Amino acid sequence: MIHPPFWxxxxxxxxxxxxxxxLLRLEFMDALKHEEEKLAVPTALLPANQPLSAIMQRAWDMGTIWFNLALETPLETNRIFYYHIQPRLAAAHGQDPKFREIMQCY
Incomplete structure (x- = not known):
């Protein structure tokens, strides 16, 4: 998965x-979009018919950056899960009475 650089x-x-x-990601994304516009590559020639900046933005919105980092570093998966992945899930499902029961397993 392509995502904004974590560094x-x-x-x-x-x-x-x-x-x-x-804040830094937004600055990076603006620079990337600017460079993409200067190249003026037709969308049909791009992977998934989208510019890289759009793919990276979607990865950020979905939170896949944290999932990928967790896969790359299994020893710290719990920390990434509790600080970055679980809060995103809780925002959408926190009111569900089964949510806490299911999340305990992780």
Missing amino acids: LTNDEWDEIREDEYD
Whole structure:
């Protein structure tokens, strides 16, 4: 999966603070979009008919950056899960009475 680079804040991946990272990510994404516009490659020639910046934005919106980092570093999977993945899931399903019961397994 393609996602924004985790090293933008110069922190180790397990020390990333999302609010600080997001500011730098937005700056990076603006620069990437600007470079894509200068290249003017027809969308039909791009992977998935989308520019890289759109694919990276969707990966950020979906939270796949955290999932991929967890897969790359199995020893820290719990930390990534509890700080980055579970809060996203809780936002959508936190009111479901089964949510806490299911999440305990992880």
